Amino acid sequence: MRVAFLTDTEGRWSKLAEFADRNPMVRLDGDRIDVDAGAVFVFGGDAIDRGPDGQRLIAALSDAKRRDPERVVLLAGNRDLNKLRLIGEVAPAPADRRPHPRAPEAVARGPRSNLVRWTLAETMNAGAAFEHRRAELAAAGAPCGDDAVADSFVAEVLPGGALLAYLGMCQLGWRAGDVLVVHGAVSAANWGRVPGDDRAGDDLDGWIARLNAFCARSVAAAAAGDVDGFADLVRYQAPWPGLKVNPHSVVYGRPTDAWGNAMIPDVADRLADAGVAWLLLGHTPSGDAPVIVAAPRLTTVFADTSYSRLEAGSQVLVDGDVLRVRARARLDHGAEVAVEFAFDPRDPGPIGRRYPATRALAIAPCGDGSFLTWLALAGYAHAQRVEAAPAAGTAVLADFAVAPGPPEPVT
Secondary structure, three states, rough: EEEEOHHHHHHOOOHHHHOOOOOOOOOEEEOOOEOOOOEEEEOOOOOOOOOOOOOHHHHHHHHHHHHHHOEEEEEHHHHHHHHHHHHOOOOOOOOOOOOOOOOOOOHOOOOOHHHHHHHHHHHHOOOOHHHHHHHHHHOOOOOOOOHHHHHHHHHOOOOOOHHHHHHHHHHEEEEEHHHHHHHHOOOOOOOEEEEEEEOOOOHHHHHHHHHHHHHHHHHHHHHOOOOHHHHHHHHHOOOOOOOOOOOOOOOOOOOOOOOOOEOOOOHHHHHHHHHOOOOEEEEEEOOOOEEEEEOOOOOOEEEOOOOOOOOOOEEEEOOOEEEEEEEEOOOOOOOOEEEEEEEOOOOOOOOEEEEOOOOOOOEEEEEOEEEEEEEEHHHOOOEEEEEEEEOOOOOOOOOOOHHHHHHHOOO
């Protein structure tokens, strides 16, 4: 397989541009994305929300998929899917809306612009999205008053809307050869689960096919205006109440500890037995550069660089038996380092391993025998340092443990 993976651009065109720069598999010519013959470009979801280029990104990704459907794969992220809620919560006349239960009555039944702004900020973790959209409309010379901004969010999820059409081309998982990609996680808690479908015992490919069919049915229901028909998808892509995770979902699951440190998935052996060697994920912020976690038969790559210091667009390329990574990282003391290396799981060295003393993860070689290390901290903060290679004979832990099991749901 030759797979180029980008995820979580979150409204920042610069991430796509940096990903495509000197990329041997994907090129960017203006707003046109072209994929090399023999390669597949997989976008891992969350195209919008935290930057002023969301509409531009949706248009470019949609165009690439339409022109080259076999070589372009689009996964739906939670930030993309949660906008379907606007169909029932915001689009109808005030008396007919089904607003979020926490919406104050004056907001729920008041001007659409107030409700859109409140919904984005209070229920979608997208407090700046309204102003980012205003900036994008203004840059295009379009009306950008409050009503125009709100109307643009609603119009894109109604029939003929750009985001709805984009979601119609998206799926929840993609597997080809020894590569598997989902937005959030694959775990014992979500394996085989498909809302509204209680069949069990499916193999990996059968389960992914059922997930994708569920997504397609739900988006089709949204296009038909059937609010109840996509309610299960809305619940599936959202965290459980009171938590920042949905263990039953491949969209909102996270194989991490409580602070967000990447862990070995608890289904690593099961995935390897199914022929998966590479598991590519977004959704979980990984600092400035992709984070690799190495298990004996499965390499997991976390490639969401949102909440990073540089908000840069990294390259993650699966090239046969080797993973090629290009990125930039800013260290704790402010210096910036370039990251460019090839990772071979047959000879991993310290990459993807934890240092016993610091418990930081070695994520990239620095060219002088030292390694860029990363450790997640509370509140999406992280430590990024350069540490010496472990001394000869010093143990390097493969991981603290596998990802913890799911918490009890909060009602």
